[in-house]
Amino acid sequence: MADDFLRFRDDEPTEEPAVTLDAFLDQTNSSAVRLEAGEDVRLLLPHLHHISLIEVDFPRFRDGRGYSSAQILREAGYKGELRATGDVLVDQMDHMRRCGFDSFAPNAPIDPEVLRATLDRYAFRYQTAADAAVPVWKLRHG
Amino acid sequence: MYKYDQYDQAIVDARVDEFRDQVRRRLAGQITEDQFKPLRLKNGLYLQLHAYMLRVAIPYGTLNGKQMRMLGHIARKYDRGYGHFTTRQNIQYNWIKLQDAPDILADLATVEMHAIQTSGESIRNLSSDQYAGAAADEIADPRPWAELLRQATTFHPEFSYLPRKFKIAVTAADEDRAAIRLHDIGLKLVRNAAGELGFEVYIGGGMGRTPFVAPLIRPFLPAANLFSYLEAALRVWNRNGRRDNIHKQRIKILVHDLGQEEFTRQVEAEWQHILGNASDVPLVEVERIATHFAPPPFETGLSDAIDRSDPDFALWVDQNVKPHKAPGYAIVNISLKPVGGIPGDVSAEQIDVIADLAERYSFDELRATHAQNIVLPHVRKRDLYELWTALADAGLATPNLDLISDIIACPGLDYCSLANARSIPVAQKIADRFADLGRQRELGELKLKISGCINACGHHHAGHIGILGVDRKGTENYQLLLGGSGAEDASLGKITGPGFNEDGIVDAVERVTDKYLAVRQEGERFLDTYRRVGFEPFKEAIYG
Numbered sequence: 001m002a003d004d005f006l007r008f009r010d011d012e013p014t015e016e017p018a019v020t021l022d023a024f025l026d027q028t029n030s031s032a033v034r035l036e037a038g039e040d041v042r043l044l045l046p047h048l049h050h051i052s053l054i055e056v057d058f059p060r061f062r063d064g065r066g067y068s069s070a071q072i073l074r075e076a077g078y079k080g081e082l083r084a085t086g087d088v089l090v091d092q093m094d095h096m097r098r099c100g101f102d103s104f105a106p107n108a109p110i111d112p113e114v115l116r117a118t119l120d121r122y123a124f125r126y127q128t129a130a131d132a133a134v135p136v137w138k139l140r141h142g
Numbered sequence: 143m144y145k146y147d148q149y150d151q152a153i154v155d156a157r158v159d160e161f162r163d164q165v166r167r168r169l170a171g172q173i174t175e176d177q178f179k180p181l182r183l184k185n186g187l188y189l190q191l192h193a194y195m196l197r198v199a200i201p202y203g204t205l206n207g208k209q210m211r212m213l214g215h216i217a218r219k220y221d222r223g224y225g226h227f228t229t230r231q232n233i234q235y236n237w238i239k240l241q242d243a244p245d246i247l248a249d250l251a252t253v254e255m256h257a258i259q260t261s262g263e264s265i266r267n268l269s270s271d272q273y274a275g276a277a278a279d280e281i282a283d284p285r286p287w288a289e290l291l292r293q294a295t296t297f298h299p300e301f302s303y304l305p306r307k308f309k310i311a312v313t314a315a316d317e318d319r320a321a322i323r324l325h326d327i328g329l330k331l332v333r334n335a336a337g338e339l340g341f342e343v344y345i346g347g348g349m350g351r352t353p354f355v356a357p358l359i360r361p362f363l364p365a366a367n368l369f370s371y372l373e374a375a376l377r378v379w380n381r382n383g384r385r386d387n388i389h390k391q392r393i394k395i396l397v398h399d400l401g402q403e404e405f406t407r408q409v410e411a412e413w414q415h416i417l418g419n420a421s422d423v424p425l426v427e428v429e430r431i432a433t434h435f436a437p438p439p440f441e442t443g444l445s446d447a448i449d450r451s452d453p454d455f456a457l458w459v460d461q462n463v464k465p466h467k468a469p470g471y472a473i474v475n476i477s478l479k480p481v482g483g484i485p486g487d488v489s490a491e492q493i494d495v496i497a498d499l500a501e502r503y504s505f506d507e508l509r510a511t512h513a514q515n516i517v518l519p520h521v522r523k524r525d526l527y528e529l530w531t532a533l534a535d536a537g538l539a540t541p542n543l544d545l546i547s548d549i550i551a552c553p554g555l556d557y558c559s560l561a562n563a564r565s566i567p568v569a570q571k572i573a574d575r576f577a578d579l580g581r582q583r584e585l586g587e588l589k590l591k592i593s594g595c596i597n598a599c600g601h602h603h604a605g606h607i608g609i610l611g612v613d614r615k616g617t618e619n620y621q622l623l624l625g626g627s628g629a630e631d632a633s634l635g636k637i638t639g640p641g642f643n644e645d646g647i648v649d650a651v652e653r654v655t656d657k658y659l660a661v662r663q664e665g666e667r668f669l670d671t672y673r674r675v676g677f678e679p680f681k682e683a684i685y686g
């Protein structure tokens with residue numbers, strides 16, 4: 001479970017433990033699944049309607065595959081919890097939020113103050129992503 | 143030139159604040175060097191042999207006098223009084239202190255500059271044609287598209303931690319002055335049969351230890367879809383590119399491993415998904431950006447005549463001045479390759495002089511080139527003599543553009559922690575050997591490029607003559623390559639055989655040029671002769 005300040009959702013967290021992708025695909029009645037870096041997120045797309053938690057693991061913070069996984073899930077309309085786990089550091093969390101992650105379970109503790117400053121820092125964004133930010137090209141042209 | 147609005151400025155200012163905080167946490171020991179490294183690399187800060195090196199972006203090589211003067215200020219205040227223009231149209235400072243870096247970035251932000259994504263596994267500063275907006279052979283100015291991509295790729299959240307760095311070049315002319323096919327993505331602005339604007343998209347070029355000339359992945363991409371298509375290519379690579387071996391992680395390896403056809407299929411399929419996101423920048427925004435690149439108010443009715451009575455001036459005109467699309471104007475190249483100098487190095491004083499001259503003679507515009515020179519793009523022909531006199535006074539009138547002494551060289555062992563051999567002294571010795579300008583001009587266009595190791599920062603693969611520094615049993619050794627080109631006829635050089643020591647490589651270059659002079663036909667450049675007669679005659683000339 002993620003600490004309170006590391007969860008950006010109002011609903012009750014799923015209690016069910018996340019199963020591996022293989023296990024999930026074998027017995028699709030599970031509602032929580034864990035995706036390792038390098039696993040094909042698109043295999044989940046037919047099942048999104050009954051998933052409430054997807055964990056995406058970052059084995060090393062420099063492994064950026066999970067950002068695409070998150071973005072693809074949100075593009076496909078996934079509305080459930082999307083949790084980044086593993087080597088998740090505060091300096092990556094703003095971009096993770098933009099790609100649609102809404103909870104975090106990092107290996108090492110995060111300083112809430114630094115996190116708040118990080119997430120508040122950029123008032124404007126250059127591009128669309130999975131968050132609600134309006135890109136500046138749209139702001140410029142009303 | 144592009145001018146920041148409140149949004150651009152706010153984003154760059156926020157970045158300064160963010161980096162200041164990251165440096166503070168690093169100095170306070172709250173983040174490890176391992177964690178800090180990718181953060182500083184996203185801001186162009188490398189740890190080198192003697193100090194930190196800071197790489198400042200000059201987006202698509204365009205800047206104005208005020209920005210140039212700021213680069214001089216930084217050289218004076220935070221470095222040792224000089225800067226180094228690089229092969230990707232950036233400038234580097236070699237003697238930076240970590241604690242100064244946030245202040246430098248704050249200074250840069252006051253003139254709409256930054257160091258964002260100039261290193262690390264990120265989408266790097268865009269490069270483009272240094273003659274953009276002035277060249278007679280372009281179909282349109284490519285820079286509005288480059289600026290569009292600068293913005294769209296800045297802090298793109300999905301592509302925060304790509305497998306490796308990613309370099310984009312954009313041109314709009316048949317003559318390729320930006321080496322687009324040696325980039326991860328090369329874009330050439332074209333018109334289709336219906337007269338619509340679009341891009342030829344080349345993906346998977348690059349140098350380094352496994353060089354490739356990029357294949358054409360899409361012959362015509364509608365201009366309106368430029369960004370979504372790039373996102374598709376980046377996503378395919380971000381998801382499927384290797385991450386297990388740092389030498390095999392560039393997109394070129396994925397293109398090569400999948401094959402051009404399969405890679406193209408995957409990108410096209412991904413593009414269909416991404417089109418649904420409406421991430422493409424709308425044409426009204428392209429038009430807004432393009433107004434910033436409107437041609438300067440060229441005078442009409444100017445004469446094209448140039449008084450050539452001073453022979454030294456005439457020589458410089460012939461070598462360093464290029465045709466401009468507006469009558470009465472010319473493009474001026476300022477060579478940063480004086481004999482005995484360090485390729486690409488300029489002093490703070492020279493930077494100030496160039497800034498003044500750009501303001502006075504070139505509508506306050508200048509360009510950095512991938513050949514490590516500077517361009518004043520819009521000069522009245524009738525001002526050329528005055529300009530040349532001022533350049534000569536500052537030691538900036540070397541008339542050697544595209545000649546054998548106009549050498550591209552990486553920093554090599556004098557500065558770089560990865561180097562096997564020194565590059566700068568070799569460049570100096572070659573320039574010295576061929577110091578006689580008459581001899582250089584007799585040899586004609588000859589692009590010589592030197593890298594101090596296999597990473598190929600000095601573009602040795604793309605040199606008509608390339609030199610690669612290697613380590614041979616603990617001593618510096620140099621291999622010779624022939625036949626490369628970074629231009630529209632892109633090709634990779636071929637290694638001639640066993641390497642040489644520092645003096646030996648200079649002799650070998652001379653044997654190659656002697657051979658060329660002996661066998662060339664009327665009108666042939668070195669590269670043309672090489673392509674006609676092939677490798678063997680040169681090999682024989684070198685090794686006997």
Ligand code: HEM
Binds near residue numbers: 326348349553597
């Ligand atoms: C002194 C510090 C530098 C270091 C540590 C460094 C490091 C590297 C490395 C490791 C690569 C290989 C990347 C790869 O193959 O994936 C590379 C490539 C490159 N670097 Fe540098 N570099 C330095 C300075 C420069 C400078 C001063 C320039 C420009 C003059 C430059 C321009 C390039 C270019 C053009 C490439 C080739 C890109 C390609 O493979 O397509 N680098 N550099």
Ligand code: SF4
Binds near residue numbers: 554555560600
């Ligand atoms: S080519 Fe090698 S020696 Fe030269 S700058 Fe690049 S990494 Fe350093």
